[in-house]
Amino acid sequence: MMESWVPLECNPFILTQYLWELGISxxxxxxxxxxxxxxxxxxxxxxxxxxxxxVFPVKESDENCSSIETKEILIKNQxxxxxxxxxxxxSCGAIALLHAATNGDARNFILPNTLLANILEKIEYLDPSSxxxxxxFSQLKTIHEKFASQGETTAxxxxxxxxxxxxxxxxxxxxGHLYELDGRNPLGPIDHGFLNNSDILGxxxxxxxxxxxxxxxxxxxxxxxALAYKIQ
Numbered sequence: 001m002m003e004s005w006v007p008l009e010c011n012p013f014i015l016t017q018y019l020w021e022l023g024i025s026x027x028x029x030x031x032x033x034x035x036x037x038x039x040x041x042x043x044x045x046x047x048x049x050x051x052x053x054x055v056f057p058v059k060e061s062d063e064n065c066s067s068i069e070t071k072e073i074l075i076k077n078q079x080x081x082x083x084x085x086x087x088x089x090x091s092c093g094a095i096a097l098l099h100a101a102t103n104g105d106a107r108n109f110i111l112p113n114t115l116l117a118n119i120l121e122k123i124e125y126l127d128p129s130s131x132x133x134x135x136x137f138s139q140l141k142t143i144h145e146k147f148a149s150q151g152e153t154t155a156x157x158x159x160x161x162x163x164x165x166x167x168x169x170x171x172x173x174x175x176g177h178l179y180e181l182d183g184r185n186p187l188g189p190i191d192h193g194f195l196n197n198s199d200i201l202g203x204x205x206x207x208x209x210x211x212x213x214x215x216x217x218x219x220x221x222x223x224x225x226a227l228a229y230k231i232q
Contacts, residue, residue, distance in 0.1 A: 005141070006148035007164070008093030010055045010223040015097065018147040019227075022140075023114025024101050029230040036206050036224070046228040049201040051100035052169040055223040056212050080174045084135065085128040086183030094144050095183035096166035098135070100227050103170040103181070115139055128188070164221060169208070171200050178204055201226055 008014070015030045028050065035041050082102045086095045100106060101116055102123075110116045115138060119131075126134065167182040178200065180190040195204060213222055 002087075002089050004089040005091045005094070005144055007090045008144070008148050008166075009150075010053070010093070010164075010166075010225065011150075012225055014147050014150050015053070015093075015225060018094075018143065019097055019101060021143050021146075022097065022101060023111050023116035024106070025109040025111055027230055028106065028109050028227055031226045031228060033201070033224040033226055036210060042201065045201060045226050046231060047201075048105070048199050049226045049228050050104055050106040050170070051227040052200055052205055052209075053096050053100060053223075053225040053227070054167050054169065054209055054212070055164055055221075056167075057163050057216060057219050057221050058165045080172050081170070081179050081181070081189050082123060083128055083181055083189045084183050085132040087129075087132045091144070092166040092183060093148075094140060096168040096181075098140075099168035099170060099181040099183075103168075103179070104173050106170075106227060107173070115143070132183075169200060169205050171195050180208065 008018075012030045012032050016028075019028070019030065020026055030053070031045055033042070033045060033052075082099070084095050084098050086092055098116075098119070101110065102120060107120070110120065118138075119135070122134065123131065165182075165184070167180060170179050170181060171177070172179060176195055178192040178195045180192060182190075192204065192208060195202070197203065209224065213219075
């Protein structure tokens with residue numbers, strides 16, 4: 001039977017604490033994004049944004065969780081982008097946080113002698129499947145249990161199927177492309193092309209996220225968060 005974890009609530013405070021415990025510097029924090037249409041509201045998010053975490057309801061017809069048909073897939077260039085395969089049920093929140101922390105410029109904020117630092121040390125020797133197996137049996141499970149039990153809502157049972165799913169958007173620090181990272185997608189990372197804006201939270205990512213929303217007209221269960229500098 002596939003291992004199962006308690007789903008992670010999309011709560012910026014919990015997600016921030018989770019990332020800090022994984023090994024990200026406390027110079028970074030996660031923020032709620034309440035609208036994609038109000039530019040004045042979006043200006044309250046500190047820049048640059050290092051990653052976006054998007055939570056959406058999965059449709060039964062989804063063959064994979066990509067928002068558009070992709071023309072280019074990056075799978076093996078680990079120096080460019082790190083992709084973690086999801087092999088534990090309900091672990092998409094943890095996988096999204098790993099994607100956010102280990103890609104792009106956020107990687108520069110990983111502290112030494114932490115779980116994230118340990119993963120980066122081993123990354124060049126492991127393929128995605130081996131990396132995921134290593135993660136399953138590391139202290140990640142203990143950290144996840146700690147934060148999945150917190151939140152404003154009652155945590156569901158680990159064996160309960162959830163229809164909500166996390167994906168992460170990051171910008172490669174090597175080629176400047178926008179990548180959509182979903183551990184469930186059998187194709188691996190999705191390359192959305194060169195990011196015209198210097199920041200991830202711009203027109204390209206907003207249009208991709210809106211495409212998810214538009215395909216689910218009767219749904220309201222969406223959440224979007226940004227990883228950015230902590231406001232001092």
